[in-house]
Amino acid sequence: MRIGELSKATGVSIRSLRYYEEQGLISSQRMANGYRDYHSFSAEQVKTIQFYLSLGLTTEQIAGFLHCVMTSKEAFCREIMPVYRSKLKEVSEQIELLQAIKANLEERISHILSENPEMEMNENGNETDQT
Structure with a gap:
């Protein structure tokens, strides 16, 4: 999915999505035309990032445990x-x-x-x- 589609699917601005990518919270592949291509799993990642931001956490803090909470229950992420x-x-x-x-x-x-x-x-x- 392209960045505009991810933005629509999550309600998060394209600018924020680019920032999340710069911070290493989400990733994309570059298509031949240079456009970003995000995995469909990225929408769930972005929604999870938004949840943790709503708790007042920083992207740096989120980066420290995001992979764990995306693959395990939060209760199992030390x-x-x-x-x-x-x-x-x-x-x-x-x-x-x-x-x-x-x-x-x-x-x-x-x-x-x-x-x-x-x-x-x-x-x-x-x-x-x-x-």
């Missing part, structure tokens, strides 16, 4: 657990940071409203004119 644990730690740290920022913003809003109770916000967070 390479994946350290990646998952690392990503979970990273996400947890980001959540903690965002919660701290949220608490600080709530405190600032409360402080401002305690000093100036006439200042009210509409549902979009914009000041409303109370005059």
